[in-house]
Amino acid sequence: FIPVLLHLLFSATTPYTTLPSVLLIGPPGAGKTALLTLFERGPLYNPDNRKEPDDQENPDNEEPPLDKPTVADPVAKTHTSQVPSTVELAVATDPNPSTTYRTDLDATGATAKKFLLVDTPGHPKLRRHALSHLQGSSSPTITPSALSPSSSETHKSKLKALVFVVDAAALGADSDDTGGLAATAEYLYDVLITLQKRFHRRSGSRAPASVPVLVAANKLDLFTALPAALVKSNLEAELGRIRKTRSKGLLDSGEGGGDGDAGAEEGEGWLGGYGTEKFSFKEMMEFDIEVEVIGGNVLGEGPGADKWWKWIGERV
Numbered sequence: 001f002i003p004v005l006l007h008l009l010f011s012a013t014t015p016y017t018t019l020p021s022v023l024l025i026g027p028p029g030a031g032k033t034a035l036l037t038l039f040e041r042g043p044l045y046n047p048d049n050r051k052e053p054d055d056q057e058n059p060d061n062e063e064p065p066l067d068k069p070t071v072a073d074p075v076a077k078t079h080t081s082q083v084p085s086t087v088e089l090a091v092a093t094d095p096n097p098s099t100t101y102r103t104d105l106d107a108t109g110a111t112a113k114k115f116l117l118v119d120t121p122g123h124p125k126l127r128r129h130a131l132s133h134l135q136g137s138s139s140p141t142i143t144p145s146a147l148s149p150s151s152s153e154t155h156k157s158k159l160k161a162l163v164f165v166v167d168a169a170a171l172g173a174d175s176d177d178t179g180g181l182a183a184t185a186e187y188l189y190d191v192l193i194t195l196q197k198r199f200h201r202r203s204g205s206r207a208p209a210s211v212p213v214l215v216a217a218n219k220l221d222l223f224t225a226l227p228a229a230l231v232k233s234n235l236e237a238e239l240g241r242i243r244k245t246r247s248k249g250l251l252d253s254g255e256g257g258g259d260g261d262a263g264a265e266e267g268e269g270w271l272g273g274y275g276t277e278k279f280s281f282k283e284m285m286e287f288d289i290e291v292e293v294i295g296g297n298v299l300g301e302g303p304g305a306d307k308w309w310k311w312i313g314e315r316v
């Protein structure tokens with residue numbers, strides 16, 4: 001009994017050497033940091049404890065006290081994230097449908113899998129950094145300490161999934177606002193083509209570990225938000241448009257003959273099924289890349305974040 005106890009004590013304090021990780025990616029303002037905080041607060045979060053909502057317009061307000069064991073707000077005040085942050089989370093391994101990110105796994109005694117959730121900066125100038133983790137030809141790994149100086153993790157972590165967060169209220173096809181759809185789709189295009197290129201670069205017959213992508217259609221609490229199905233079709237249509245534009249350059253240079261990427265596989269720079277007219281996320285399965293669009297929200301009333309949590313839990 002004592003050796004078992006010692007072993008338990010020891011293993012409880014020994015850090016895991018290779019926790020799998022999930023990368024949060026997406027345009028600025030979509031809610032990545034909010035989602036990270038929501039999951040991090042998990043069982044501490046108790047909306048019934050809510051006080052008056054903080055004045056969003058007044059950044060001079062003092063930080064609301066983090067009164068543990070419960071916190072009233074799902075998210076901390078987010079700041080423009082220049083530096084990505086990483087949190088360690090645990091998901092129940094037993095597929096009990098009632099466990100969510102809010103479940104206190106310690107209290108229920110459930111067995112759990114730990115993983116790292118890594119936030120990345122959405123600013124276009126810093127995206128290269130996020131994308132660089134997807135470029136390895138074998139299993140993609142990330143080094144959380146390189147991403148976040150505050151993280152003590154120094155080992156490489158195996159990337160299990162990507163969560164691409166979008167603002168569902170900013171993706172109208174004909175919205176006259178800031179071109180949220182075009183900008184979001186550009187970024188998603190870069191992510192997907194990077195994953196696809198990894199697949200092309202596989203060595204021999206060994207396919208690289210696939211990295212599934214969840215498009216989290218966030219902010220469904222807002223009445224201006226599009227439902228997930230529309231977020232999906234709008235993104236697909238826009239990705240198709242981008243593909244057409246980019247492939248035009250590609251074909252032009254290719255047909256000119258001679259210079260450039262003469263050795264590239266046919267269709268390598270083409271996102272999805274080669275030669276298809278309309279783009280659909282299903283085409284990415286050709287490259288073993290699963291893409292799923294699920295709606296939810298971090299703040300306000302709506303479907304919440306449970307489905308995203310479930311999706312992540314099934315893939316770490």
Ligand code: GDP
Pocket residue numbers: 026027028029030031032033034035078079081122165218219220221222296297298299300
């Ligand atoms: P990031 O740049 O992707 O990290 O986005 P943030 O997490 O900083 O969120 C950007 C803004 O969107 C913040 O003002 C959040 O409070 C807000 N936000 C995030 N999630 C939601 C949501 O589900 N609903 C609403 N209404 N606002 C949200």
